[in-house]
Amino acid sequence: MRFLILWCLLAPAWAQIRSLPEMKLWVIETDSASYVIGVNDLGYLQHVYWGGKLLRPEDFAPARAARTFAFESRESMTNEEYPGWGGMRYYEPCLKATFDDGARDLVLKYVSHELRGETLAIHLKDINYDLFVDLVYRVWPAYGIMARHAVIRNQTKQAVVLESAQSAAWHLPQGSGYRLTHLAGRWAGETQLIREEIRPGKKVLESRRGNTSHQANPWFAIDGPERAGEEHGRVWFGALALSGNWKFVVEEMSNNQVRLTGGYNDFDFGYLLKPGETLATPAFYAGTTGAGFGDASRRMHRFQREQILPDRAAPKPRPVLYNSWEATTFKVDEAGQKTLAEKAAKIGVELFVMDDGWFGQRNDDHAGLGDWYVNTKKFPNGLKPLIDHVNKLGMKFGLWVEPEMVNPDSDLYRQHPDWAIHFPGRPRTEGRRQLILNLARDDVKEYIFGVLDKLLTENNIEFIKWDMNRHFTEPGWPSVPMAEQKRIWVKYPANVYEIFDRLRARHPKLEIEACSGGGGRIDLGILARVEQVWTSDNTEAFDRLRIQDGFSFAYTPKVMMAWVTDVPNMNGRSTSLKYRFLAAMQGSLGIGANLNHWQQADTDLAAQMIARYKKIRATVQQGRLYRLASPREGSLTANQYVSEDGRQAVLFAFLQAQQFQRLTPAIRLRGLQANALYRPETLDDKLVDKPRALSGSYLMNRGLDFRLVGDFDSTMIVLERID
Ligand code: DGJ
Numbered sequence: 001m002r003f004l005i006l007w008c009l010l011a012p013a014w015a016q017i018r019s020l021p022e023m024k025l026w027v028i029e030t031d032s033a034s035y036v037i038g039v040n041d042l043g044y045l046q047h048v049y050w051g052g053k054l055l056r057p058e059d060f061a062p063a064r065a066a067r068t069f070a071f072e073s074r075e076s077m078t079n080e081e082y083p084g085w086g087g088m089r090y091y092e093p094c095l096k097a098t099f100d101d102g103a104r105d106l107v108l109k110y111v112s113h114e115l116r117g118e119t120l121a122i123h124l125k126d127i128n129y130d131l132f133v134d135l136v137y138r139v140w141p142a143y144g145i146m147a148r149h150a151v152i153r154n155q156t157k158q159a160v161v162l163e164s165a166q167s168a169a170w171h172l173p174q175g176s177g178y179r180l181t182h183l184a185g186r187w188a189g190e191t192q193l194i195r196e197e198i199r200p201g202k203k204v205l206e207s208r209r210g211n212t213s214h215q216a217n218p219w220f221a222i223d224g225p226e227r228a229g230e231e232h233g234r235v236w237f238g239a240l241a242l243s244g245n246w247k248f249v250v251e252e253m254s255n256n257q258v259r260l261t262g263g264y265n266d267f268d269f270g271y272l273l274k275p276g277e278t279l280a281t282p283a284f285y286a287g288t289t290g291a292g293f294g295d296a297s298r299r300m301h302r303f304q305r306e307q308i309l310p311d312r313a314a315p316k317p318r319p320v321l322y323n324s325w326e327a328t329t330f331k332v333d334e335a336g337q338k339t340l341a342e343k344a345a346k347i348g349v350e351l352f353v354m355d356d357g358w359f360g361q362r363n364d365d366h367a368g369l370g371d372w373y374v375n376t377k378k379f380p381n382g383l384k385p386l387i388d389h390v391n392k393l394g395m396k397f398g399l400w401v402e403p404e405m406v407n408p409d410s411d412l413y414r415q416h417p418d419w420a421i422h423f424p425g426r427p428r429t430e431g432r433r434q435l436i437l438n439l440a441r442d443d444v445k446e447y448i449f450g451v452l453d454k455l456l457t458e459n460n461i462e463f464i465k466w467d468m469n470r471h472f473t474e475p476g477w478p479s480v481p482m483a484e485q486k487r488i489w490v491k492y493p494a495n496v497y498e499i500f501d502r503l504r505a506r507h508p509k510l511e512i513e514a515c516s517g518g519g520g521r522i523d524l525g526i527l528a529r530v531e532q533v534w535t536s537d538n539t540e541a542f543d544r545l546r547i548q549d550g551f552s553f554a555y556t557p558k559v560m561m562a563w564v565t566d567v568p569n570m571n572g573r574s575t576s577l578k579y580r581f582l583a584a585m586q587g588s589l590g591i592g593a594n595l596n597h598w599q600q601a602d603t604d605l606a607a608q609m610i611a612r613y614k615k616i617r618a619t620v621q622q623g624r625l626y627r628l629a630s631p632r633e634g635s636l637t638a639n640q641y642v643s644e645d646g647r648q649a650v651l652f653a654f655l656q657a658q659q660f661q662r663l664t665p666a667i668r669l670r671g672l673q674a675n676a677l678y679r680p681e682t683l684d685d686k687l688v689d690k691p692r693a694l695s696g697s698y699l700m701n702r703g704l705d706f707r708l709v710g711d712f713d714s715t716m717i718v719l720e721r722i723d
Pocket residue numbers: 325355356400467469515516517518534536537
């Protein structure tokens with residue numbers, strides 16, 4: 001009874017998270033979905049439902065633990081919302097601990113809860129010890145997205161070692177035949193979309209590399225046996241906000257229950273939680289939709305733009321950028337950069353970024369990282385003359401940095417060899433001839449913050465590209481007691497985030513691009529701190545279509561930096577400048593070509609394409625994306641973007657290779673107003689018929705015919721709604 005009264009007092013009726021005290025249930029509601037949890041007859045917090053919106057959650061009965069089964073317990077057959085590793089439980093735990101007395105058994109029961117508007121905190125506690133877990137739920141109903149994370153509190157008198165600390169376990173409706181969609185890849189081949197059946201057993205997606213990784217990305221989508229498509233069918237999806245070691249375990253258990261557990265990677269975890277300390281796990285965002293993968297992506301895109309990105313309060317378009325890397329590599333100097341800047345300004349670039357090579361003794365990748373002072377041979381008067389020049393040309397100035405790294409051949413390393421991550425007396429493996437500074441150390445963090453703060457204070461740098469070009473090895477932290485050394489996996493990414501946050505607070509004009517040798521650090525944790533990410537070092541336009549396609553499943557095109565570069569490019573492939581522009585215009589446009597090598601015709605075309613991009617960028621960056629034809633599935637790739645207000649639609653189409661003189665199949669558009677008229681504006685002569693206006697219903701049902709021929713042909717049309 002006391003339980004019931006307390007529960008009623010804590011649960012306002014208007015909340016997006018409702019509690020049904022008689023049934024000990026909580027219902028989290030979005031525009032189109034419901035998520036239900038409850039306390040079961042054994043006192044455990046149990047997952048009850050996640051799917052399409054229920055109009056009468058009261059139809060549910062109170063949560064009841066499953067029946068026993070031979071070799072299983074009631075608990076092990078029950079969908080516990082956040083299970084500890086203890087008792088007879090054999091599935092992936094959310095929390096695993098060793099207590100001071102040697103006990104390695106953790107059983108979490110419901111204690112109490114707090115419900116305030118869109119946030120619910122449920123407090124769990126171990127049956128013996130004062131180890132508490134606050135499960136925190138937050139919901140954004142209009143986006144159909146919720147977030148979960150856990151705060152683990154040690155209120156015992158002894159230290160506890162946490163061997164696994166997950167953010168959430170997500171349960172799918174009981175059954176089998178599910179399919180997992182995820183992103184895998186490698187350097188220069190990131191965010192490749194993979195689809196596979198979920199079968200009994202476990203599938204692990206993870207990074208053990210110290211940051212997010214090129215190889216796997218912390219995003220998932222799952223659909224059921226009836227199979228969803230781009231615009232139909234139920235999809236459950238989610239993304240973890242962590243740029244450190246993360247792990248997803250997708251598990252189909254013997255009772256046909258599929259669940260995905262994700263959070264900190266438990267490999268080499270061993271986090272020492274001292275008495276009175278807490279550990280918060282990263283937020284795990286998730287949602288479900290009945291309208292396919294396209295809708296799942298669009299929900300994530302809008303959510304990221306309006307709730308995650310630094311400009312979330314008032315989203316603004318990204319500028320067109322020039323970056324010097326592919327043009328000059330390390331050979332930067334004042335005169336050369338000024339010339340490039342002049343050429344970039346002429347074609348309409350708004351932000352000029354000088355990449356690697358401007359500092360220390362940095363002439364190649366052997367030396368200089370760590371020495372963040374200007375190389376006076378290349379810039380005898382510092383950066384000011386170049387920055388002033390860029391500003392006078394009407395552009396902002398941006399600079400490349402790689403603050404987490406040090407070359408053994410650097411002044412910093414000679415002064416502080418102990419600052420690199422290492423195990424004393426053992427080899428320090430170099431990647432790209434560099435070591436990682438131990439940013440888990442607060443003194444190293446303060447040093448790096450100070451250096452960057454000084455650089456930004458002394459120069460009018462309005463943008464930095466923050467790179468990270470190797471992954472962790474020998475993750476030692478010898479300057480703290482042994483029992484605390486494994487905290488590096490938590491403290492390192494947390495301190496990196498802290499530097500970003502403090503720099504942004506001290507330099508409110510600053511914008512940041514996250515890069516890690518291309519797309520090695522793309523996740524919702526970093527996206528809360530940066531305006532954009534470097535998608536891949538592979539700028540070859542045809543490969544990019546695949547990389548960008550996968551990227552778009554999880555992340556908004558607004559943050560997807562895409563450069564137009566020179567040919568032949570990777571794979572020895574050459575595509576036309578128009579094709580390269582159209583590929584890059586599907587995200588946040590940048591130019592990375594050597595403008596000194598361009599002919600007048602190239603410069604003219606570039607100026608035209610950039611001018612066109614500026615007319616459609618609000619639609620591309622902040623509109624709704626419809627993936628019409630996938631580069632994974634055939635010769636034709638087509639993507640359509642519709643502006644937020646529905647007045648403009650932009651269609652991009654690419655043909656890989658024509659065979660047997662086949663005609664391009666009609667491309668049917670989506671997301672238009674059936675009874676509205678749209679005026680097509682073409683880029684070239686690829687549209688077969690050139691009507692003055694077409695109805696939305698025609699465009700969506702009959703579709704458009706294009707004449708795409710030969711290899712690597714491409715086109716774009718813009719449709720403006722006529723009112
Ligand atoms: C890796 C990045 O992905 C490139 O764009 C470039 O910035 C180089 N590092 C510079 O070393």
